Amino acid sequence: MTNQLAVKIVCQNPECQAPNPASHNFCAHCRTAIPKVYLWAVGEDASSLKAGQTLANNRYVAVNNRVLLDTKPGWQPEVVEKVPEWIVPYLRLIGHRPHVPQVYGSVAYNRSGRRTSTIWLLEKAPIYSEGLGAALAGKVMPELSESWKTAGSMRQLNWLWQIANLWDSMEVEGVSRTLLHPEVLRVEGGLLRAIELMPNGESPPKLAELGKIWKMWQKQARIGIAQTLEKICDRLVKEEFTTATQLIASIDEALRTVGQKQFLNCNYITLTHTGPTREQNEDACYPPSGDGLYQNTGYDLSLAIVCDGVGGHQGGEVASNLAIETIHRRIETVLDKPENRYPDSISIQIENSTCIANDRISHLNDSENRQERERMGTTMVMSLIYGHEAYFAHIGDSRLYRITRTGCHQMTLDDDLATREVRLSGVLYREALGMSSSGSLYQALGMNSSSSLHPNIRRTIVDEECIFLLCSDGVSDRDRVEQYWQTEILPVLEGKVDLATACQRTINMANTHNGHDNATVALVHCQVKQPVEAGQNTTLQDFPADVSTYVHTDTLLLSSPESNANGGARQQSSPVDRSVATPTANNTQPILLAIGAILLMAIGAGAWFLSQENSSAPPADSSNPTAIPGATPPDRDRPAPLPPGAPPPN
Numbered sequence: 001m002t003n004q005l006a007v008k009i010v011c012q013n014p015e016c017q018a019p020n021p022a023s024h025n026f027c028a029h030c031r032t033a034i035p036k037v038y039l040w041a042v043g044e045d046a047s048s049l050k051a052g053q054t055l056a057n058n059r060y061v062a063v064n065n066r067v068l069l070d071t072k073p074g075w076q077p078e079v080v081e082k083v084p085e086w087i088v089p090y091l092r093l094i095g096h097r098p099h100v101p102q103v104y105g106s107v108a109y110n111r112s113g114r115r116t117s118t119i120w121l122l123e124k125a126p127i128y129s130e131g132l133g134a135a136l137a138g139k140v141m142p143e144l145s146e147s148w149k150t151a152g153s154m155r156q157l158n159w160l161w162q163i164a165n166l167w168d169s170m171e172v173e174g175v176s177r178t179l180l181h182p183e184v185l186r187v188e189g190g191l192l193r194a195i196e197l198m199p200n201g202e203s204p205p206k207l208a209e210l211g212k213i214w215k216m217w218q219k220q221a222r223i224g225i226a227q228t229l230e231k232i233c234d235r236l237v238k239e240e241f242t243t244a245t246q247l248i249a250s251i252d253e254a255l256r257t258v259g260q261k262q263f264l265n266c267n268y269i270t271l272t273h274t275g276p277t278r279e280q281n282e283d284a285c286y287p288p289s290g291d292g293l294y295q296n297t298g299y300d301l302s303l304a305i306v307c308d309g310v311g312g313h314q315g316g317e318v319a320s321n322l323a324i325e326t327i328h329r330r331i332e333t334v335l336d337k338p339e340n341r342y343p344d345s346i347s348i349q350i351e352n353s354t355c356i357a358n359d360r361i362s363h364l365n366d367s368e369n370r371q372e373r374e375r376m377g378t379t380m381v382m383s384l385i386y387g388h389e390a391y392f393a394h395i396g397d398s399r400l401y402r403i404t405r406t407g408c409h410q411m412t413l414d415d416d417l418a419t420r421e422v423r424l425s426g427v428l429y430r431e432a433l434g435m436s437s438s439g440s441l442y443q444a445l446g447m448n449s450s451s452s453l454h455p456n457i458r459r460t461i462v463d464e465e466c467i468f469l470l471c472s473d474g475v476s477d478r479d480r481v482e483q484y485w486q487t488e489i490l491p492v493l494e495g496k497v498d499l500a501t502a503c504q505r506t507i508n509m510a511n512t513h514n515g516h517d518n519a520t521v522a523l524v525h526c527q528v529k530q531p532v533e534a535g536q537n538t539t540l541q542d543f544p545a546d547v548s549t550y551v552h553t554d555t556l557l558l559s560s561p562e563s564n565a566n567g568g569a570r571q572q573s574s575p576v577d578r579s580v581a582t583p584t585a586n587n588t589q590p591i592l593l594a595i596g597a598i599l600l601m602a603i604g605a606g607a608w609f610l611s612q613e614n615s616s617a618p619p620a621d622s623s624n625p626t627a628i629p630g631a632t633p634p635d636r637d638r639p640a641p642l643p644p645g646a647p648p649p650n
Contacts, residue, residue, distance in 0.1 A: 007061050009034050012074025022069065023134065025486070033483035037070040038063070038138055039104055040125035042196050045117045055119070056107045063138040067127055070104075077105020077121065079431050087120060089173035089197050091422050094429065095456075098409040099166060100194055101125040103428050126186035126193035129407070140195065144185040145217065152530050153222040153258045154388070155190050156229075158461040160214065161251045162192040167207070167244040174200045180209055188406050190463040207247065211236025222533050228254045252343060255461065259388030263529040264298035264462060266385050270306070271503045272520040275474060276511050282309035282316035283472050283520040284324045284378075293500055301335055302385040303328060304522040307378045308398050308472035310444055315376025319361045319446050323378050326357035331384070341386065347457050350384065350393045354445070354455045358395075361446025377446035381412060381470050383524055390468065390526070392458045396444045399476045401469040401485070402460075405493050408485040411468075412456065415443045467492060468524040474517030475510040484509050492525060499525050 008019035011027040011034065018029040026033055039060070041049055046066055053062040056078065060068040070077075083091070083103075093100045104123035110116045126141040144159055151159075163179050170176040175197040178184055186193050215233045218226065232250055241247045269292065270285040286305040287294055296302045307323045309316025330353040334340055340349060357380075365375045379396025392400050397414040413419055418438040421427045432438055443453060467489055469481065488505045491497035497505075503523050510519035 007063075007069060008071060009036070009069075010072045010074065014074070023130070025130070035073045035479070035483065036130050036137070037073045037104070037123060038125070038127040038129060039068045039070060039121040039123055040101060040127065040140075040195055041066045041068055041119050042122060043109075043117060043119040045109055045111050046119050048111055049119075055109060060107060060121070064140070067138050067140065068121065069138065076434070077430060078107060079428055080106055080118070083426050083428070086199060088426050089170075089175045089199075090122070091426055091428070092173055093169060093175075093197075094419065094422050095413050096166065096169060097413070098124060098191065098193060098411075099162065101196065105428065105430065122196065124409075126188060126195050141186040141188050141193065143182055144187050144192065145182040147187050148217050149220045151222075152463075152533055153225045154255070154262055154461075154463045154530060156217075156221055157225060157251055157255050157258060158190050158463050159187065159192050160229075161248065161255065161461060163210070164244050164247045164251060166192075167210075167247075170197075171200075171204065174204070176200060177205050180205055180213055182213070189404055190461065191402075191404075191409070206239070207241055207244065208237055208239050210247075224533065225254060225258065228257075255388060261531045262298070262388055262463070264385070264388065265527040265529075266296045266298070266300075266302040266524065267293055267499055267527075268296075268302055268304050268522065268524040269293050269499050269503050270304065270520070270522040271507050273507050273511060273518065275518050276515045278518055280317060281518045282311075282320055283307065283474070283518040284309070284317075284320035285520050285522055286324045286328045289520070296385075298385075298387050301332070302524065303331060303382065304468075304470055304524050305380065305382040306398050306470045306472055306520050306522050307380050307445075308396070308474070308518070308520065309376065309378045310396075310441075311374075311376035314374060315365075315370075316378065318364070319376040319378040322361055322364070323357040323380055323445050326360055327353045327380070327382065330356055335386075343389065343459060346384070346386065346389075346391055347459065350382070350391060350457055351455050354380065354393060354395065355450035355453055358445045358450045358453050362449055365446060375447055377444040379441070379444055379472070383468050383470060383522075385462065385524065385526060388462055390460050390462050392456075392460070392468075394456050395453070396441050397439070397473050397476075399471055399473070399481075401471075401481055403467045403469060403485055403489050403493070404464060405490070408482060408489075410481075411458065411460075414441075415456070416441055462526050463528060463530070465493060465525075465527050468526070469506070470522040470524070471506075471510075472518060472520040474514055474519040475506065475521055477514050477517070480510060480513050484513075489523070492523075499523055 007022040009022055009024075011018045011020060011030060011032055013027065013030050013032040016027060016030040016032060018027060020027055020034055022036065024034055049062045049066055049068070051062050051064055054060065055068070059072050060070055063069050087103060090100065090103050094102060101122040101124050104121040106118050106120050108116050109119045128136040128139050128141060130137045148156065148159075163185075166179060167176055170178055177200045178194050178198040181198050184194055184196060184198060186195050211233045214229070214236065218229045218233050221229045232247070235241055235250070236247070241250070268287075270287055270289050272281060272283045272285050272289040274281040284307045286303065294302070305324055305327060307320035309318070309320035311319060331349060334349045334353075335346065340346070361377060370376065379394075379398040381394040381398035381400050382392070383400060384391040392411055394400065394412045395415060397416055399410055399414070400412045402409050402411050416438065417440050418429065418432040418435065420442060421432040421435065422429050445453075469485075469489060471481065475481065488509055489502055492499055492502045503521055506521045506523075507519050
């Protein structure tokens with residue numbers, strides 16, 4: 001690898017443009033954030049790139065084999081008139097970020113006097129950034145097969161579950177063979193990430209071929225899932241699974257069993273602010289802003305929602321608050337019933353709740369005879385944590401990010417014209433951003449009837465400590481989350497800052513570096529404790545050191561004592577714990593330590609006595625069961641479109 005300290009990155013502030021060492025996170029002259037954009041090279045001659053080479057008049061520097069660093073990240077990359085067919089699947093699978101990298105641009109490459117070829121550059125590929133230190137920066141993340149043998153049961157199943165969920169979409173785009181190439185599948189903790197896509201060719205693979213690959217991994221599966229995984233592989237090879245949906249259901253069943261042994265603590269908080277330039281706040285959130293910190297365990301429902309009203313003084317505030325009220329009450333009421341707490345049912349109830357909120361706002365628009373741009377509406381993003389699963393839903397351009405110690409990833413895709421152009425027209429995303437009205441929304445709650453609404457719902461597995469950041473565009477505009485997550489959010493995972501402080505600091509960041517809109521944030525901190533398995537490190541590195549400050553509960557389903565005897569409406573119905581979490585008082589710690597010491601001595605004595613009697617206890621049974629045609633995009637605040645080759649405004 002080349003010495004990155006010698007590489008200079010040009011400040012993206014057009015009024016500065018000072019060169020900075022690659023080790024700097026902020027410009028030494030104007031304090032503008034300096035993004036480190038590492039790119040993966042694909043194309044006929046990509047493998048010939050060597051560390052130290054430069055392309056495009058020294059703009060791109062090869063820091064590793066096929067890994068390039070953009071030294072002018074504020075400038076538009078080169079684009080071509082027509083994107084080749086083999087690049088199109090990347091564009092159409094943009095909704096599957098961060099599993100699939102995206103096209104950044106292209107560059108002409110002349111290899112030792114040979115004919116000039118085109119190398120395509122992929123962004124958001126599984127390449128380490130500066131966050132983990134200079135030693136890892138620019139290196140490709142490990143292969144799944146390399147990490148498999150040291151992973152726990154939950155993570156092994158999680159990786160396979162993600163492969164199964166990608167199968168159908170990749171098959172439609174003719175790149176499902178990607179999932180059969182172990183060297184292409186990389187992992188970032190529990191997240192599966194393909195470094196590039198592999199075309200199917202003339203013979204598309206069958207699901208049975210997955211079974212042959214997984215059979216090799218099954219030999220190094222954890223004892224707790226080895227037998228289950230063997231059965232899944234056998235059924236794949238015998239073609240008993242005819243659809244990916246059947247395969248997903250089988251893995252889900254195994255995940256439920258393993259997930260019951262995982263402990264998940266969930267802390268979450270919200271905060272909203274009018275912003276320095278607005279007169280009123282059209283954003284809304286749940287739980288209500290300023291309520292303090294909420295705390296739940298895995299089998300409680302941890303619900304967070306952020307809405308950003310559109311319609312200005314004519315109703316944006318009304319729409320966002322109406323959406324919050326409708327969605328949280330509906331979800332709490334329906335999911336209070338145990339029979340509804342299964343993946344398909346939860347996803348359906350989230351969609352139904354979203355549609356009901358949409359129709360309430362739309363009906364209010366109709367009753368007030370609001371037309372076209374006079375109609376009030378709202379964007380929406382929500383997260384629901386239950387057990388080992390996280391459910392996300394969004395409409396519009398409010399976003400959700402997943403943050404771990406190794407990276408920050410946007411998990412939602414804006415419902416704006418730019419992303420629609422990428423999906424439908426094969427235009428590169430950065431090129432689409434320069435088009436007129438690229439940031440206008442093509443769907444939001446309340447603009448039309450729910451028959452034209454397409455909520456984006458996603459489910460993922462939580463098997464490691466992470467933070468989900470939900471926010472309105474007043475926070476995320478101009479890539480502020482990507483620029484500041486390491487300074488504002490990462491310290492929570494490092495134990496240096498509490499969640500409430502991080503939430504306030506994120507709002508302050510938005511008001512300082514954006515400031516043109518209302519700003520709303522919800523932070524959901526998931527802390528995971530996995531059971532110790534044979535051959536694994538017993539250090540609980542994914543759980544806070546002071547475990548005593550968190551409540552451990554074995555409650556699987558939450559009852560609702562507020563329900564009246566006649567089954568009528570509840571005055572205060574909520575599966576979410578409404579109490580504010582408070583740390584254990586200092587004066588109780590000596591008592592707890594004394595009790596703990598007594599319990600340990602009692603357990604030791606009991607164990608000695610039982611050993612003398614040669615008795616043993618039997619193990620416990622752990623089994624258990626398109627856009628809306630003709631829709632008028634609401635007006636949004638957006639930076640002016642960039643002309644090709646120009647740096648963006650700071």
